[in-house]
Amino acid sequence: MSDTQARIRVRSLTKIFGDESGAALPLLQAGQSRAEVQKATGAVIGLQDVSFDVAEGEILVVMGLSGSGKSTCLRCINRLIEPTAGSVHIDDTDVTALGERDLMALRRIRFGMVFQQFALFPHRTILRNVEYGLEVQGVPPAARRDKALAAIETVGLKGWDQHFPSQLSGGMQQRAGLARALALDPDVLLMDEAFSALDPLIRRDMQQELVALQKRLKKTIVFVSHDLDEAIALGGRIVLMKDGRVVQQGTAADFLANPADDYVRRFVEHIDVLGVVTAGDAMRPPMAVRPWQSSAAEALEVLTRSGEPVMTVVCELGRFQGTVDADTLRRAGATELRLLLSDRDASVPRGATLNEAVARLAAGRGEIAVTGPDGALLGVIANADLIAALARRRVETAH
């Protein structure tokens, strides 16, 4: 149990705002709708029965439009907002049961938080901002300075430690905000729309850097965002929220393939399909495959009958070796296929996105192979298949 246990477990989290939260909770639990409860008691439902897990080392994106409860949800994890009901566990600690003192200690050690508007302290230099968490922990000055400078270097702000936040651009300020959270070396990073206030180009850089950083540092990250493209760029699982409830959780491709309802379908409507659908999803069985010891003449016959643009060649073990086109086969007569191979790299792994497949297709001769982990041929994608895959997604998402 314990080795498969998620790092953060959120269970049936409910938040009701307003003085009438005590009266509203039983109504809500009795199955009344958000609007009914609000009408009866005046209380506003922020979160309703939200449950999800965050695995260690995962970037989980909590996504939703404004007012969906995603930020409230994030703040309930470290209890900046006190949940009305439900529980939050981090490893074996029940965060929702902690007293004030223990909660403070937990926040100091285990959580680093990054905010949408950076929330840097304007009266402190970047160094003193980044040191803040360590200072609160009571780390001696020399040690916290070293750790803070290391964190500043990690986020690429070396040399800016003596500047004040107002002297930095937005992107740099958010780097400082990230350094402030990283300096503590926390297990969990809570990021609240951390890149939403940045320019699009800088936002993309920061997303890539966060992914790279996370691969290196192996933090568990809960990232709140309203931007589906951002969620896809961060590459992890997504918890999609609406009106304080979880609508669906899974990867972006899951949302595309099996949307839970119309809302999810509409949400992923404008998704960049090429960035989400994998080669494995789009491939089909190859119609013209021969082992490499076959003769050109035999291959030509197969190829002509199949209607494929090129012949796909595999070795004895079924691994993709390359392709041969019809003209070459015609000229070669009885030569073995292995001597005629070209386009040896006209393949993509099955997990690659269609974006990569498109690039390969454009460089090759109208068809590429899709391979498994050991290079085994699994299927092929021709130009027409790609278009069919795109068309299929469009039809699926259109109705």
Add this chain to the structure above:
Amino acid sequence: MEFEIPRIPLAEWCDIALDWATEHFSGVTRAMSAVIGTAIETTTDFLVGLPPWLVIIACGLLVWRLTNARIAIGTMLGFAFLWNLELWRATLQSLVLVLVSTAFALAIGIPIGIAAALSKRFWRIVGPGLDMMQTMPSFVYLIPAIPFFGLGAVSACFATIVFAMPPTIRLTALGILQTPPELVEAADAFGSSRWQKLFKIQLPLAIPTIMAGVNQTIMLALSMVVIAAMIGAGGLGGEVWRAIQRLEAGQGFQAGIAIVVLAVILDRITQHIARHMRRDRQQG
């Protein structure tokens, strides 16, 4: 039949309360008065004993360090003018009284302001008290001051503190309450205790606002020190008071202008410091 609504004996009640307080506390307050009075007199006598030009230059250097050359030169010219008017001793008396009263007002007012910002309940008690302190005619404070502290500088000091303290309390509380909520949230997210939040975030960010309160407190202290001349505080106010009694308009205006000069000097210095701190807060 004639109704007669009895008058509420408010004045008598106040007397009873004051008498009771005098009976029980005047021993302590008189002793305090003796100590503080001696300190004020000694300081004033020491400054008066020094050559005026030396004091003027020393003040100029101090102001230059705290602010800039322009204000420092203005300060020295102002003091030289007051010396020239032969109001040197009165100026120093007033200045010492203002500074001592302000020091007490800040020492008491800032902690009260902090407490008021941290506790809504405390603010509900303090708020009306501040309204009363500020709307009550300042002369009234002079009357009870006498039984507690006797005639002279300490009574003046007491009345001045009561009268001048409210802006410091109000603006300290305001400055802390105005800390941007996202910064308070960030401090909480990193597990700050209440005191860490106060001393590392809220108070440093409130300093420019608190300085605005300090400026107002000094200005109010100066105006009260003048009124306090009626109970023997001396100083520039004493000069005005004497001119009133003798109907010497010229002498009165001369002392009045001297007070204005002193006020301008104190105002420029504190405003400059407050402005400087505001800029600090924004960019360091």
